[in-house]
Amino acid sequence: MNNRVLACPILIFLALICAAADTIAQSKSPNIIFIMADDLGYGDLGCYGQEKIKTPRIDQIAKEGMRFTDFYAGATVCAPSRCSLLTGKHNGNAYVRGNYEIGHWRSYLGQLPIPAEETTIFEVLKQKNYATACYGKWAMGRAESSGAPDQHGVDDFFGYNCQRHAHSYYPYYLEGNRGEKFWQSGNSRQPGGKTYSHDVLADKALDYIKANKDTAFFLYVPFTIPHGPLEVPDLNIYKNEDWDVKLKTQAAMISRMDKDVGRIMDLLKELGIDDNTIVFFTSDNGAHGDGGTLEFFKASGPLRGRKRDLYEGGIRTPMVVRWPGKVKPGSESNFAGAFWDIMPTLAEITETKVPSEIDGISFLPELLGLPQPKHHYLYWEFYEKDGKQAIRKGKWKAVRLNLHKNFHGSPVELYNLEEDISESNNLASKYPEIANDLLGLMQACHTPSPYFKFKSQ
Incomplete structure (x- = not known):
C-alpha cells in the first residue's frame, strides 16, 4: 500500500487534535489579576502626569492597554471602598460605609464584618470554579467573623486582616486563612532588619501565579503602599535627591510597588499565560498627602482635595487595564465608572451571575471598544x-x-x-x-x- 495514502488520514487526525487543543485553550476562562494600591493619588503615576516618581512598569500597562480618565474608587477611605469593590454596591447601599472599628486601636479585631449573606466577587467567580486568592489588606471582617476571607470565597488569604494592623510595614505578625498568625520578632514600630511586609505580599502573589498557571484564577492583590506610615527598607534611586526624607520615602515606596507589578507582568510572559490574563491596576481612594507629598508631587494631579474629601481628589482614581488581544493598546476611556462596576464586569467576562441588588454595570463593552451603557449617576457618602x-x-x-x-x-x-x-x-x-x-x-x-x-x- 502507498505510504502516502496512509499518511494523509494520520495528518488529518493530528490536525484535528491540534485544532481541538487550540479550541480548548481559547475557551479557557481568562485569569484575572486585580492589583490595588492604598492611598495612591490620581497624579502619582507617570501615565497620569507624575514627573518625579518613577513608575515605568505600571505606565507600560497603560501603554499596552486602556487608561481610564474618569474612574472612581468606592469611597474616600479604606474599608468602605473595599466593600463597594467586593460587593458591587455604592456607599448609600453598601453594608460597610466607613472605617467602623471593632475594639480599641491595639486590639486588631478588625472592621465591621460584612454579613454571611453578602456576595463577593470571589463567590461570583466560584460559579466557574475559579481558584481565588487575596494577598494584602482585607478589612472586611476579622478572622472567624462573618466577613472573614474564607467565608466569602477566598481560597487563600495572607496579609492584614485588620486595616489598623496594616499601619505598619514591620508588623508583629501577618495572618493567613482562618486567622493563622505568622510571627516575626522585634518592635513593630522600629524597622531594623525585619521583613518588609510588602515584599512578602509580592512574593506570595508570584508564588500563587506559578502554582495556578494551569487553571483559571482570580488574584486580588490589595497592596498597602503608599499608605502611611512612610517606611521603606531603602531609598533606592531617590537616596541622593535633595528632598526631605519623607518625600524620598514616599517615592521609594511607590517605585518599589511598581517594580513588583513588573515582576508579576514578567512572570505571566515567562509562564506563557500572558495572553489569557486580564490585569487591572487602581487605588482604593485619593492621595493621603502626608509629609508634604500632596503639594510636592502634585499627588492629586489637577484635582481638588485628597483622601477623606468627596471632591475629585478624594475619590477619582487611576485605573489601567491590560488584556492582550482584547483591549486595544494605548487606548483611553472617559467612561465614568466606579468600583461597584468591577463585579458585573468580571461576571460578564466569565459568564457568571451577580446578585440582583447591586449598583454596578459592566464596562466590558468599553474594554472591547463596543458601545458602552452609561450610569445615570454615581454616588458617595462619608461619615468622618x-x-x-x-x-x-x-x-x-x-x-x-x-x-x-x-x-x-x-x-x-x-x-x-x-x-x-x-x-x-x-x-x-x-x-x-x-x-x-x-x-x-x-x-x-x-x-x-x-x-x-x-x-x-
Whole structure:
C-alpha cells in the first residue's frame, strides 16, 4: 500500500487534535489579576502626569492597554471602598460605609464584618470554579467573623486582616486563612532588619501565579503602599535627591510597588499565560498627602482635595487595564465608572451571575471598544469629619458638607467637570434646577443603616 495514502488520514487526525487543543485553550476562562494600591493619588503615576516618581512598569500597562480618565474608587477611605469593590454596591447601599472599628486601636479585631449573606466577587467567580486568592489588606471582617476571607470565597488569604494592623510595614505578625498568625520578632514600630511586609505580599502573589498557571484564577492583590506610615527598607534611586526624607520615602515606596507589578507582568510572559490574563491596576481612594507629598508631587494631579474629601481628589482614581488581544493598546476611556462596576464586569467576562441588588454595570463593552451603557449617576457618602455626600451625573458633580450638623438644610455645591475639573467654580446659584435635581438624587440614594447615620437626620 502507498505510504502516502496512509499518511494523509494520520495528518488529518493530528490536525484535528491540534485544532481541538487550540479550541480548548481559547475557551479557557481568562485569569484575572486585580492589583490595588492604598492611598495612591490620581497624579502619582507617570501615565497620569507624575514627573518625579518613577513608575515605568505600571505606565507600560497603560501603554499596552486602556487608561481610564474618569474612574472612581468606592469611597474616600479604606474599608468602605473595599466593600463597594467586593460587593458591587455604592456607599448609600453598601453594608460597610466607613472605617467602623471593632475594639480599641491595639486590639486588631478588625472592621465591621460584612454579613454571611453578602456576595463577593470571589463567590461570583466560584460559579466557574475559579481558584481565588487575596494577598494584602482585607478589612472586611476579622478572622472567624462573618466577613472573614474564607467565608466569602477566598481560597487563600495572607496579609492584614485588620486595616489598623496594616499601619505598619514591620508588623508583629501577618495572618493567613482562618486567622493563622505568622510571627516575626522585634518592635513593630522600629524597622531594623525585619521583613518588609510588602515584599512578602509580592512574593506570595508570584508564588500563587506559578502554582495556578494551569487553571483559571482570580488574584486580588490589595497592596498597602503608599499608605502611611512612610517606611521603606531603602531609598533606592531617590537616596541622593535633595528632598526631605519623607518625600524620598514616599517615592521609594511607590517605585518599589511598581517594580513588583513588573515582576508579576514578567512572570505571566515567562509562564506563557500572558495572553489569557486580564490585569487591572487602581487605588482604593485619593492621595493621603502626608509629609508634604500632596503639594510636592502634585499627588492629586489637577484635582481638588485628597483622601477623606468627596471632591475629585478624594475619590477619582487611576485605573489601567491590560488584556492582550482584547483591549486595544494605548487606548483611553472617559467612561465614568466606579468600583461597584468591577463585579458585573468580571461576571460578564466569565459568564457568571451577580446578585440582583447591586449598583454596578459592566464596562466590558468599553474594554472591547463596543458601545458602552452609561450610569445615570454615581454616588458617595462619608461619615468622618462633618459628614459629606457627593454625586456625579454626566458632566455635573454635586457635593454637600456638614451633614452631621445640618443634614436636611446643607446647601449643594455644583460643578461642571467638563469645564472645571478642579471644582473651583460653584455653579449652584446659576443652575438651581440642576442643583435641586442632584439633591433629590442624593436623598434617594441614601438608605438607612444601623451603623452609619448622619447625626442631624
